Amino acid sequence: xxxxxxxxxxxxxxxVALIQGVFPIIGxxxxxxxWMGLAQPAARAQFLLVAVAFICLAYAFATMDYSVTxxxxxxxxxxxxxxxxxxxxxGHEGSLLLWAVILSxxxxxxxxxxxxxxxxxxxxxxGVMGLISVGFLLFMLSxxxxxxxxxxxAMDGRDLNPLLQDPGMxxxxxxxxxxxxxxxxxxxxxxxxxxxxxxxxxxARWSRPWxxxxxxxxxxxxxxxxxxxxxxxGWGGWWFWxxxxxxxxxxxxxxxxxxxxxxxxEKRGSFKAWTVLLAICAFSLSLLxxxxxxxxxxxxxxxxxxxxxxxxxxxxxxxxxIGGSLLLFAWRAPTVGRGGKFGVVSxxxxxxxxxxxxxxxxxxxxxxxxxxxxxxxxxxxxISVGPPYFDTVFAPLMAPALFLMGVGPIARWKQATxxxxxxxxxxxxxISVATAVILPLLLGHWTPMIGLGLFLAFWIFAxxxxxxxxxxxxxxxxxxxxxxxxxYSWWGMVIAHLGIAVFTLGVTVVKGFESEIAVRMAPGxxxxxxxxxxxxxxxxxxxGPNYSxxxxxxxxxxxxxxRTLINPEKRVYHVQNMPMTEAGISPSVIHDLYASxxxxxxxxxxxxxxxxxxxxxxxxxxxxxxxxxxxxxISDRRYRLKGRTKPLPENATEIST
Numbered sequence: 001x002x003x004x005x006x007x008x009x010x011x012x013x014x015x016v017a018l019i020q021g022v023f024p025i026i027g028x029x030x031x032x033x034x035w036m037g038l039a040q041p042a043a044r045a046q047f048l049l050v051a052v053a054f055i056c057l058a059y060a061f062a063t064m065d066y067s068v069t070x071x072x073x074x075x076x077x078x079x080x081x082x083x084x085x086x087x088x089x090x091g092h093e094g095s096l097l098l099w100a101v102i103l104s105x106x107x108x109x110x111x112x113x114x115x116x117x118x119x120x121x122x123x124x125x126x127g128v129m130g131l132i133s134v135g136f137l138l139f140m141l142s143x144x145x146x147x148x149x150x151x152x153x154a155m156d157g158r159d160l161n162p163l164l165q166d167p168g169m170x171x172x173x174x175x176x177x178x179x180x181x182x183x184x185x186x187x188x189x190x191x192x193x194x195x196x197x198x199x200x201x202x203x204a205r206w207s208r209p210w211x212x213x214x215x216x217x218x219x220x221x222x223x224x225x226x227x228x229x230x231x232x233x234g235w236g237g238w239w240f241w242x243x244x245x246x247x248x249x250x251x252x253x254x255x256x257x258x259x260x261x262x263x264x265x266e267k268r269g270s271f272k273a274w275t276v277l278l279a280i281c282a283f284s285l286s287l288l289x290x291x292x293x294x295x296x297x298x299x300x301x302x303x304x305x306x307x308x309x310x311x312x313x314x315x316x317x318x319x320x321x322i323g324g325s326l327l328l329f330a331w332r333a334p335t336v337g338r339g340g341k342f343g344v345v346s347x348x349x350x351x352x353x354x355x356x357x358x359x360x361x362x363x364x365x366x367x368x369x370x371x372x373x374x375x376x377x378x379x380x381x382x383i384s385v386g387p388p389y390f391d392t393v394f395a396p397l398m399a400p401a402l403f404l405m406g407v408g409p410i411a412r413w414k415q416a417t418x419x420x421x422x423x424x425x426x427x428x429x430x431i432s433v434a435t436a437v438i439l440p441l442l443l444g445h446w447t448p449m450i451g452l453g454l455f456l457a458f459w460i461f462a463x464x465x466x467x468x469x470x471x472x473x474x475x476x477x478x479x480x481x482x483x484x485x486x487x488y489s490w491w492g493m494v495i496a497h498l499g500i501a502v503f504t505l506g507v508t509v510v511k512g513f514e515s516e517i518a519v520r521m522a523p524g525x526x527x528x529x530x531x532x533x534x535x536x537x538x539x540x541x542x543x544g545p546n547y548s549x550x551x552x553x554x555x556x557x558x559x560x561x562x563r564t565l566i567n568p569e570k571r572v573y574h575v576q577n578m579p580m581t582e583a584g585i586s587p588s589v590i591h592d593l594y595a596s597x598x599x600x601x602x603x604x605x606x607x608x609x610x611x612x613x614x615x616x617x618x619x620x621x622x623x624x625x626x627x628x629x630x631x632x633x634i635s636d637r638r639y640r641l642k643g644r645t646k647p648l649p650e651n652a653t654e655i656s657t
Contacts (some may be wrong), residue, residue, distance in 0.1 A: 003068050006056030007147040013049035013100075014137040014362060016042050020130030023125035028196070029169070036123035040111045043126050046133060054101045056089050057146055067153035070094060070146045076159035076575050078546035086169045087160045092310070093146035099290070100171065102181045110185060117206060121264040124192035125185075132184055135317045143309045159546070159575035168228030172221060176248055180286040183251060185210040187283035190276045191325060194332040199272045200359045204265035207279070209634045211262060216630035222248050223623035234568075234581030234596035236516065236611040238619060241390040242467020246369045247289030250362045254282040257358040260351050266411060270348055273333045274355070280329060284322045285362070291318050307430070343415040350408035357401040364393045388463045395449070402456040402504065405497060406463030410470075424470075428462035445513060453508025460501035464494055492633030499625025506618025518598075522605040530612035532593060533557045539597075539606065547573045547580075552597050552606065554584060562591075568608075570597040592616050594656045613628070 020042035027035025057070075061084045066072040074091045075084050089098040107129045116124045140146065189207040193199050225245070230238040239245065258278040265275045291314045342348035368385045376382055410424055436455035440446035471490075472482045518529045523538035537553040549571040556563045566584030573580065586593040591614040598607030 002056050002059055003065070003147040003149065006053040007145065008062075009053040009056065010137060010141055010147075012022055013053065013104075013274075014134065014141060015134040016046045017130045017137055020046060021127050021134050022130075024130075025037050025195070027511050028123045028127070031120075033119065036119050039123045039126035039130075042130065043104075043107045043111040046130070047104040050100050050104040050137075053147075054088070057094060057097060057201045058085055060147075061085060061088055064157070065153075066155070066157055067150055068146075069148045069150040069556050071149050072154040074160050075157040076546065077156050078575065079157075079160055079165070080545050082167075082170060083160055083165050085166070089173050090160050090164050090169065093140065093144045095173065095177075096136060096140050096144055096548045097146050099177055099181060100133065100140065101135065102174070102177045103129070103133055103184060106181055106185055110188075114206075121192055121196060121198065121203075124195050125188045128188035128191045128470055129184060132188075132321070135321070139310075139313055139317065143153070143313055149486060153579040159573065162547070162571070162573040162576060162578045163232070165546075165573070166228065166232055168224060168232065172224040172228055175217055175224055175491050176221030179214050179216075179221050180248070180251065180289065182210070182214025182217055183255060183279075183283040185214065186255075186279040187325070190279035191328065194276060194328050197332065197335065199276065201266050201269050204223045204262045204272075204275065205638075208259070208262045208266060211279075212259055212630050212634050215252070216261055216627045216634075218248065218252050218255060219623055219627045219630070222252060223627075225238075225621050226623075227620050230616075231583050232581075234609075236514075236583075236594055236596070236609070236613065238616065241368075241387050243369050244289075244293055246365050247285075247292045248363050250283050250369075251285040251289065253358050253362040253365070254278055254285055258282050261355055264348055268342070268348060270342065270351065271355075273329075274352075276329060276333070278355070278359070280322070280325045281359075281362075282316075284325070285366075286313040287314075287318050287321060288366075291315060304633075342413070345411070345416045345418055345421070347408055347411040347413050347416065348366035350404050350411055354401050354404045354408065357404075361394060361397040361401070364397065365390065369395070386392075395452075399452060399456060399488065402460060402500070405500065406459045407465050409485050409493065409497070411462065424466065425463060428459060428466050431462045432456075432459040438524050440512075443513065447512065450508060450512040451467065453504060456507035457501050457508060460497055460504070464497050464501070465593055468494060484556065487636050487638070489633040489636040489638075491628040492631070492636070494629070494631025495632060499622045499627075499629060501622070502618050502625055503622025506615045506622055509615040510613055510619065513614045514616075516610065518607065518609045520601060520605050521608045522603055525605075525608055527608070530591075531558055532563070532612070534593075534595065534610055536606070536608065542569075544571070546575065547571045549582075550597065550600070552584065552595070552608070554595050554608075554610075556593055566593065566595055568595045568597045570600075587617055589617060590614065 020039060023035040024039035024042075027033070027038070057068075059065075060068050061070050061075055062081065064071070064075065064077055064084070066075075070091060070093045074087045074094070079087065090092045107126065110122075110129065112128060114125065117125070123164055186207055189203065189210070193203045222245075225248070226238045229240070230236070258275065261271045261275040261278055264271045291311070330368070368389050372383050372385055406428065407421060407425065411421060432455045435458045436451040437446075439454055440450050471486060472479065472648045477485070515530055517527060517529050519525075519538035521527060523536060525536050527534040533556070535555045535557070537555055539550045539552045542549050542551050549569045552570075554566050554568070556566065564586040566586050568584035569582040571580045571582060572578070581596050583594055583596045585595075591612060594611040594613055597611050598609060
């Protein structure tokens, strides 16, 4: 009866979501306090019902109930418990239920932490989120029911995809979905503001912490997925411009632009219409990512669904949500005030330019992702758009965006002057140019791309250091007091920008200086790479809970001194008889030493691929710094208080973004 309870809970959740989505919005339009008051209890009831459904499905997996079709398709009696639980979201139906659960979590969080909002605004926000829930719950109940019975029950399950039997499966999808679905809050705030005609700085202040929190989760989710691919797939890469990677990266780009645009709307009252459009686009791209992954229109290690009915449903939902919100925007946007004026050289201008570059970058990624699908749909053949296109198009867009990242925080609001900026940034520019030229020459390898990457990384380092110095110098207070006098949001911005610099430095060094070899190695053979000696000591056969593996032993030495021992594996999962590669990695701040086993050869030899990855860990550490900066910004006390509702005065020079 447990699956039936879960199914019934989903039906009740759909009814509650309909009530939450319809009555509060109508009540806000009519000024009916009773109908508006339904929003909060409905949001909380929906959360409880969806949580019950999720727990019922998790229980079915934990108890190996193979009378449920979804459990039989994605689990097995030999699958370890932690992966049986992770298998709840390892397939199409369960991943949609996870989406619905996370959407209900965001909704109930808004219901609890929005008591300072006007009742009509709160009712509209929760109503919009209720309508989004209706779409996903209806999708599950109509064509993607996770509780569908299998009669007669299977004797055992078909097992979870071996690629997903990894600790990354436990953390990566929930984090990624928290970011994806979190942009629904920014979307709901934007639609509610359009419906109520309340596009002011107060709306931006209310929306900003929710948007930043969603961006933090998405950043961590993308980072976790990149790291997972790095050690799991065995080819030594950390980003391949896979269509599903792009599906998460596009909302991140637009979400980054949205955060900065909200800052301008809050502080200056400008960019109102642009900010609303970005909020709509960020969530629309999250829905588009769902369409790409769940509809079966593409082939990827991440993609689940192949049922065309599901694709049509999601496409119809996509058109309804995006089309309806854009029509509302087109209707309301002309009534939105223009906000404060600003000069061509000003912080507003630099932030706007950066916004446009991020938006164009997202469009370029969208084009490269969808173009092959359009050609295939029109019967014009199959093509593949891969890393060469994205690297060629993306880098020229990101270079000026990163340069402006160093200039924007130093420029004044409303009006700045180029001579003043040049005077303040001359040392940062000189240090960056010198580093970009001298450092690669010292390392023995210089190319224009390496020089550009190093220049941009050290440009952000130097300009951020200059910004901090200007803020903390020349006061009579002790240093600690001067540090505390700046808001958490300002320090969050500083740390996040430094994270971008660390990320850029890591990407530049690993792409410019990495090396690899592919060799045939028998026990006792030695391979040489980047000054290290890799001695192959053979393999041992081991048995896992549901797989057999050949575990290699590679001893790494340098100048006669042993550094480490790494153990790459070649696994075969019994149920699906699928081979998998588990890389052996020795991570460090300076470099990663990485090896993966290929196929066994004659005479006890193996094909082995060895990589030297300098500073690759900086890529993920930079992402963590960005996420920490976002969390620090959210903790700013002005987001916990009912702050000002008017823009800053015209002569304000506040630096925080």
